[in-house]
Amino acid sequence: MRESDNVPLLEVRGLVKHFPVKRNLLGRATSVVSAVDGVDFDLRQGETLGVVGESGCGKSTTARLLMHLIEPSAGTIRFGGKTVGSAALPLKEFRRQVQLVFQDSYASLNPRLTVEESIAFGPMVHGTARTQAQARTHALLERVGLDPRRFAGRFTHELSGGQRQRVNIARALALQPRILVLDEAVSALDKSVEAQVLNLLLDLKQEFGLSYVFISHDLEVVRFMAARVLVMYLGRVAELAPTEALYTDSRHPYTTALVGSLLSMNPDRRTEAAPISGDPPNPIDPPPGCRFHTRCPHAEPVCAAGVPGLGMRAQEHWVACHMGDPMSGHSKAPARAA
């Protein structure tokens, strides 16, 4: 066992982001959205961590917080054991190691720059000479399946969605990062193109020894890509488990509802449980206690009273639900150990 297997590549602890939404006349915030409210997780070397949840649950904010594109209100991020932003790991150095691929392939490329200029920009920021950056760009284009002779001199609006997303991936790889954060990176693509890009991502991961944070609202795709899955609900972690355990043995009612909504080929696995109903509550004024209790079929007074902690309920299986906690007082909680 190598040492790096023990220290996670990325450790996220207590990540919080509040956005002021209303300001009074003096410009002071009168209310805030807790977009991300205390998120903890690790990313291990070489793994793909899936992040799922409804839109507005804080997935994209988490992605931008990981990159420090927006300043977290609280919490720490450690990369390879070093705190990001400290003297040991300045932000610029960290950003080189972690790159982001956005959902909107069009908006994430500068329309006035050629493909080549877009990709070579990052390495040149970090001091690579122009010719060298261009050579790397051409090699990367080749690698993501775009002939550099045909594509290097083109502009964004001349490419298809799939081609653009390949360019975005090449751009992210140009800095030779160790982590890619893929924020709904394939969601906007046609299904056939999506499959090609997913396979490309799997190949690249092998070849460059990457780790992925794979954010998506599409549970099928996440199941295909991820080794472990993090379920978010209204800015908090609901469940974190190895993929198969999560899909077959979910412990949080929200996950159960999400997984239950998947179409199944197997009639025996058809779920009788009612699908999740209603819209998520307003994040400006989230429900007290467990944030899911307003929509949870198992809600009891205790759920509105106390915030459930994230506890390990099985091997590598973390759940934030009172029903899994013997001490919670929920009627469906397991009996206290004698």
Place this chain on the structure above:
Amino acid sequence: MPERVNEIIRSPGFWVTVWRRFLRDPVALAAALVVLGLILMAVFAPWIAPQDPFQGMSLRRLKPPGTEGYPLGTDELGRDMLSRLIHGARISLFMGIVPVLCALFIGAAIGIVAGYSGGWTNTLLMRTVDVFFAFPSVLLAVALAGALGPGMTNGLIALTLVFIPPIARVAESVTTGVRSRDFVEAAKASGAGALLIIRKHVLGNVLGPIFVYAMSLVAVSMILAAGLSFLGLGVKPPQPDWGLMLNTLRTAMYTQPLLCALPGVMIFITSISFNLMTDGLRSAMDIKA
């Protein structure tokens, strides 16, 4: 691999495309040629003008257009109108273009900094700009020129101050739009600093719209500058300036109406050419991609 680089198929850049589209617009092209002609006329005025624009003779005052030796007649001091109109292009074009250029540099800098920084910097800069916006442009120009006193330099300062606020506002709004786009985030994520991002990613996307807007102000600036001269607040006599000529010839309005309308015709031709050219450029830049 230098040979390989040469093989790359290069798409025409944004400005090349705009230029090609512009060339296909007959009205805009014709207007641009008129503007070019006026600029050449201004530059080579001393060589083109048949007479000395300052040399008058009381014997030949206010001759109508068509008089022998004076194809466009003579003004109230007996100076050749054609020569004065040709020389007048110098000041009129100068007063149309230079204040807008000055305002473009200052206003775009203010707007881009405000738009890119956001927050308090933005509030402070843009609220200051709003104060100047609270004056109608003619009033502000007249007030500033009136307080500073007549003269070309003062007119130039007044007009520059008039055009900074609108340009800053346009610059701020396009920059704010670009700043929130994902490619700026991606550039930040690659570790680039604010100045580099502005230079490489923001400017290319905002300068076009700002420049077109500023161009649409050239005609306004020219009309305003001529208006200041018309009021006696701009260029001082005996300089040949179209606005000033309108003013001094006004006394002859009833006796030589055609003569006294001529400087206005020049202002009108110049300003409409600039406006049509700007319209053409604007639609050439409106590339739906």
Place this chain on the structure above:
Amino acid sequence: MILYATKRVLLTLPIMLGVTIVCFALVHLAPGDPLISVLPPDASQSIKEQMMALYGFDRPYHEQFLRWLWRVLQGDIGTSIRTGRPVSTEISKAVGNTLMLAALATCIGFLLGTLFGFVAGYFRDTWIDKTASALSVFGVSVPHYWLGMVLVIVFAATLGWLPPTGAGPGGSEDWKWDWVHFKYLILPAVTMSVIPMGIIARTVRALVAEILSQEFVVGLRAKGLSEVGIFGHVVKNAAPTALAVMGIQLGYLLGGSILIETVFAWPGTGLLLNDAIFQRDLPLLQGTILVLAMFFVVLNLAVDVMQTMLDPRIQRA
């Protein structure tokens, strides 16, 4: 809604303060002695100092500003150096004349501009559109003071239909609402209307073209709604913006009337400004500009609030 209006009013206050600062600074921007026009050139130093003290010019700037602002808030915007009368008296009559002129010009410009804009937007990219658009380019390109002179040459000097200058027969400045007086208003108002006409035509054309290309109009057509019915929808959707543009244009004309008033010798604020500038009557200059700018600010505020009332979507912005 009321909350929004209140907020908007409160946000205008700092701008008003800024406007007063600019107006105050104007006087001190002026080169030379502010009293140069009232004192004889050979006035002794002691008389100069007495006059400076009388007008308060000997105090530090911030103190002068606060004193001046305090007086302005009480409605005293200074005394004309030349006539010795309060600036407010001088302005009040002129403002009425300018308002009359600008309002008529805005109405003419709005009617013609809406007509041209509507036709152009409705028959987009046809020759009708091109002609109407050409008229609007004409409107924004023509130097209006020159157009005024041309109109005087044609309608007053050549045809003799209308009086060339002034606001009443024999140079009288007492306005009456009769045809004799109204004739004096026609030429300046028509000249002035050219500017808002061009701008309103452009705005309306863009609005109409945009509304007609929207999906709900396609839907209405698909439902079989007649062109008259569609016209109704277009008017409803274009009206708030068009009215707002009209309101702002009125403000521009009020403040920018100086050139036209000079051409037509119309006894309004523009002519007053002209006098103030050339007689170096700085308090009058300052007061007139302050009043006009405040008028503009308040008008913009009113337009903004009214537009929000007509079209609640805007409030979010």
